[in-house]
Amino acid sequence: EAQVTQNPRYLITVTGKKLTVTCSQNMNHEYMSWYRQDPGLGLRQIYYSMNVEVTDKGDVPEGYKVSRKEKRNFPLILESPSPNQTSLYFCASSLSARTDTQYFGPGTRLTVL
């Protein structure tokens, strides 16, 4: 089954404790992206990756890191999480960046205390 998976689905952590949210897709997609969804703000892009070893900032990259060492995986790293990073996070992938539709993962709800 073609899908985007994220782990964990739920996470409660404390300020400053490094964490990684994993994202994996099995569709051989080149383009992957991370978003956060906040009430009243909709979906905002954090980082995106055009292909392996190619990443770029979205609209809200501060406080986040990403890496794309393999085509299928695109982890989101929070080196020192803060409460303002409490949010619902979505990973997405598509065959290409422009006209292909993005497939979203189920989301990761992160709470930073």
Add this chain to the structure above:
Amino acid sequence: DQQVKQNSPSLSVQEGRISILNCDYTNSMFDYFLWYKKYPAEGPTFLISISSIKDKNEDGRFTVFLNKSAKHLSLHIVPSQPGDSAVYFCAASAGGSNYKLTFGKGTLLTVNP
């Protein structure tokens, strides 16, 4: 600076009637537009898209209209069904080397039986 605006946070319609969801944008470089639907506890799913070279795209009960001069697009759902009740996000991307996808805040559609 909100480049993609969905000014109606919510919309309620009767089953069988038309639902019209609106989206305005400010960035004249946007040339590709998409609509996504999101159910609670799930990731967004692609609904329909339109390129700026067109002014209409239809897929079954869903039609997207684009008015470039007004920087406005709309999603029409005819006839509306209770299963259409979800949050609808409008999204846009610019041409050239800009591969960011910018989303609106979303509109919650409720279709009443």
